[in-house]
Amino acid sequence: MDEVQRFRQALVAWAAGGAEAGAAAAVARELAGGVVRTVVLVEGSSDQVALEALATRHGRDLGAEGVAVVPLGGATGIGRFLDVCGPSGLGLPLAGLCDVGEERHFRRHLERVGLGSGLTRAELETLGFHVCVADLEDELIRAVGAEGVQRVIEAQGELRPFHTFQGQPAQRERPVEHQLRRFLGTHSGRKALYAQALVAHLHLERVPRPLERLLAHV
Template sequence: MIDARTTTVVLVEGISDKSAVEALAERRGRDLAAEGVRLVAMGGATNIGTYLGRFGPSGSDLRLAGLCDAGEEEDFRRALERAGLGSGLGRDDLEALGFFVCVADLEDELIRALGTDAVERVIEAEGELGSFRTLQKQPVWRGRRTHDQLRRFMGSGGGRKIRYSALLVAALDLDRVPRPLDLLLSHL
């Protein structure tokens, strides 16, 4: 909820991204709400223009930051430029504005940071290792890298991506936080 105490709005693609940022902030002992930071899950990167209009220079004129997947970087770049936050923006410019890009997506970043064995332990602790093994046996996934299988597993099933984003952050060694997530939280 955006209220009078809000000074910064962090725009993320979805609820799983919001959950991961919240989990990392909590692990680092930060109360983002008390700091005036509100996380907004936009329901997809293509909604960035709407949210920039609402909270950016032509709207509430709040401090902005964000996180997106590499595939949506161009959507973010164009929307930031249309909102008057720069022109000819490159990745470094996005980061200077507080917008950070995940290689592939946040799940990919978390899986790489943890390693596949650790992610499988998290899945096992949730009682879903059998379901993951079933996915691995499917013809389309058989023989593929475990990393790719884990990304697919996280993206399948009702709410799995949302549930696992916080669990994977909880399992992280705080010295191995994925760069975009680490930089975003440091920026706030």
């Protein structure tokens, strides 16, 4: 296990609390500021995969640069992670990515830990926190285009399951972009799989703004 991964696991255990929290906090403190210089808080593993894949396409290795991309396991966990990473915890530089529906959680807890007051969207971005509209999958589908996404699905051997999904009564009348977005979230692990595949397929001049700005920030 590399040191950034060790830090990430320790941070998750510390934020979760419980019997292991003390030992996990010690490991996180040991690695903070040395091995790890910045923490990027994202909602889930698909966000982590997308950001790291985009960095690779730009010739960057975030782990080697000391940037730890940490999935929260859901946006409501942002408060616990800011408590352990923020000014009253490790005091590390922070950045992040969230869906537009979860922006209020991020804003409220950033303000609570002293990183701003009455934060606007622009002020969130200045802090390094960026918002996907409506979510990462929606951003990537719009950037790649519906036809391009279907080519990626075909390359993954899932075009027939997608066509079957399109034929479901609840999906038949919906726009193909909506069908694609729902399809990417139907099975566990599919979002992360397609996050990586779509970023690999993406023209770099069409990178979704939240991903582009976040990567530039770190």
